[in-house]
Amino acid sequence: MTHPFSLQGRTALVTGATSGLGFEMARALAAAGARVLVNGRDAARAAEAAARITGLVPGSMAEGLAFDVADAAGMEAALADAPDIHILVNNAGARDRRAFLELDAAALQRLMDATVMGPALLCRRLAPAMMAGGFGRIINVTSIAGPLARQGDAGYATAKGGLEALTRALAAEFGPHGITVNAIAPGYFLTTPNAAMAADAGVADWLARRTSVGRWGRPEEVAGAAVFLASEAASYVTGHVLAVDGGYLAHF
Ligand SMILES: NC(=O)c1ccc[n+]([C@@H]2O[C@H](COP(=O)([O-])OP(=O)(O)OC[C@H]3O[C@@H](n4cnc5c(N)ncnc54)[C@H](OP(=O)(O)O)[C@@H]3O)[C@@H](O)[C@H]2O)c1
Numbered sequence: 349m350t351h352p353f354s355l356q357g358r359t360a361l362v363t364g365a366t367s368g369l370g371f372e373m374a375r376a377l378a379a380a381g382a383r384v385l386v387n388g389r390d391a392a393r394a395a396e397a398a399a400r401i402t403g404l405v406p407g408s409m410a411e412g413l414a415f416d417v418a419d420a421a422g423m424e425a426a427l428a429d430a431p432d433i434h435i436l437v438n439n440a441g442a443r444d445r446r447a448f449l450e451l452d453a454a455a456l457q458r459l460m461d462a463t464v465m466g467p468a469l470l471c472r473r474l475a476p477a478m479m480a481g482g483f484g485r486i487i488n489v490t491s492i493a494g495p496l497a498r499q500g501d502a503g504y505a506t507a508k509g510g511l512e513a514l515t516r517a518l519a520a521e522f523g524p525h526g527i528t529v530n531a532i533a534p535g536y537f538l539t540t541p542n543a544a545m546a547a548d549a550g551v552a553d554w555l556a557r558r559t560s561v562g563r564w565g566r567p568e569e570v571a572g573a574a575v576f577l578a579s580e581a582a583s584y585v586t587g588h589v590l591a592v593d594g595g596y597l598a599h600f
Pocket of ligand 1: 363364365366367368369370387388390393394415416417418439440441442443462489490491492533534535536537538539540541542
């Protein structure tokens, strides 16, 4: 019997996988048996990340597939020769942490293009083949800023909230076709965009009190959720937002 978490025979596309959480999810999907298409904006960086994965996971299959998720035409061109994709992880997004009134129309548009429009267009592009095969897994990487708000982060929270709504909407629409659509909402992880905060002992003290596990998340700690949601084991899980946040949303 095949292991319920095995991804043998599946092909996965992970956007924004040259570093950070995307890289760790791509690595874990490859370790579970999937052929992984490692996306980023730069072809050399994407190929290098794919090579790192095959180096770290003996016998795994990974290759670069470069495009900018905010560039619909570039995305379409890059996917023209791609194999059928069974698992889509919409991980790439944009960040612009400023007060709402400092975000002009162009800044808001950039946030929406990378975080909502890109994932939506990828779903549109890949869902027909998933439907034809009777199997699909879409995993959108949202944030605890989906259900929660704070000052100075309105654009990001709005975009991630939109991606969370897209998750539920497509779960409803694609469910009868064998496609599940879920989200992973990370909490505070030690990735490059958080480097300044990670160097601040005050933030570590605050997370010690504010999360249940009492610390920052390590990037590899997001990976198990992606493997689970991509696998047969999660066949009856859809429209769900799985917080991987050390208990942040549950804790006060
Ligand atoms: N880290 C956290 O604490 C945290 C918390 C909540 C949510 N998240 C979400 O998790 C996701 C990953 O965050 P991270 O912290 O891992 O970021 P990261 O380390 O900066 O990695 C971002 C990745 O996305 C790629 N990328 C950026 N813009 C892209 C675009 N337009 N098209 C394609 N690829 C793009 C980058 O590669 P190239 O530069 O090579 O293109 C890189 O591989 C984001 O959606 C973020 O909002 C993170």
